[in-house]
Amino acid sequence: MSNLDFVSHYPQLFCGLIKNDWEDKTPNYNILGVPLDVSSSYRPGARFGPDKLRRILQSENFECVSEKGIDLTKYFRLKDWGNVGIINTDIEKSLRRVSEGVVDLISFQHPFLLLGGDHSITIGVGNAFEKANIPVHTIYIDAHLDLYDEVNESRFSHACSLKRLSELEIFDGATILGYRDFLKEQVDYAKKKNMLLYSTSSLHHQTSLYDFGTSLIRKLEKKKQHFHISIDLDVLDPSFAPGVGNPVACGLSSRELISLLSGIFNGLPSEKKFSWDIVEYNPLFDTSDITAFFVIKLLIELLGEQLKFV
Numbered sequence: 001m002s003n004l005d006f007v008s009h010y011p012q013l014f015c016g017l018i019k020n021d022w023e024d025k026t027p028n029y030n031i032l033g034v035p036l037d038v039s040s041s042y043r044p045g046a047r048f049g050p051d052k053l054r055r056i057l058q059s060e061n062f063e064c065v066s067e068k069g070i071d072l073t074k075y076f077r078l079k080d081w082g083n084v085g086i087i088n089t090d091i092e093k094s095l096r097r098v099s100e101g102v103v104d105l106i107s108f109q110h111p112f113l114l115l116g117g118d119h120s121i122t123i124g125v126g127n128a129f130e131k132a133n134i135p136v137h138t139i140y141i142d143a144h145l146d147l148y149d150e151v152n153e154s155r156f157s158h159a160c161s162l163k164r165l166s167e168l169e170i171f172d173g174a175t176i177l178g179y180r181d182f183l184k185e186q187v188d189y190a191k192k193k194n195m196l197l198y199s200t201s202s203l204h205h206q207t208s209l210y211d212f213g214t215s216l217i218r219k220l221e222k223k224k225q226h227f228h229i230s231i232d233l234d235v236l237d238p239s240f241a242p243g244v245g246n247p248v249a250c251g252l253s254s255r256e257l258i259s260l261l262s263g264i265f266n267g268l269p270s271e272k273k274f275s276w277d278i279v280e281y282n283p284l285f286d287t288s289d290i291t292a293f294f295v296i297k298l299l300i301e302l303l304g305e306q307l308k309f310v
């Protein structure tokens, strides 16, 4: 039996692009919700993220056409596998369930997206790749480095995610983009582990974040087998993403983040395998659904850039 034996309550979302059941057609893209926020240290509520996004994805407010004119409904068949059955009193069991679900997603050989949940869900993703024995380079987009060894006596906190990933056998380096809230010893650790570090201000000074993203991934891709792109929405300025668990001022604009990520997918060759997650969306602290509408725009633009992978 598959570990993915749960389905979404919403049969059809996002202009019909996301369905539970594609009947005679095979899905070419998979989505899994992970409503986990047990370890949130400051503002819990990310557990409500996946279902709130699904509610908004039912709206008729969007055309599924990217700004480059790509009509996503012609090419993408996304399957929504619903939410992982999280046990909100037990993070280790919950992460085990996340990783069991992700092992199945890996086996489908199609791109997949996880909707968090806080950043601890990425630990479950790493564990799944460890089980599948696939080396992974992580593109870690975050205002924080998440390199604490322990937070509140837990090694599975959302602030320990990159530290746990860095200890895996399959850890094939990381590129950190957009950090601006950190300790010096965390930067030292990242350098010792040969991680590439780009602060928010170093990104802000690039003339084109699209070109920067493209050249960054082109330099990396030849030596890497699989890329996991982990997007913590707190990389954005809180004025663009108020609905996050740990906001940090002076972040990227929504345009800057979309340019950076579009450039990365533009530079990634079609034969490369990748997966991604969007984490820390917290509807309890969102204002007028600003953060949710950004996530939907991010999906439209990035799926447009991912056309060559489906």
Ligand SMILES: [Mn+2]
Binding pocket: 119, 142, 143, 144, 232, 234, 235, 246
């Ligand atoms: Mn963060």
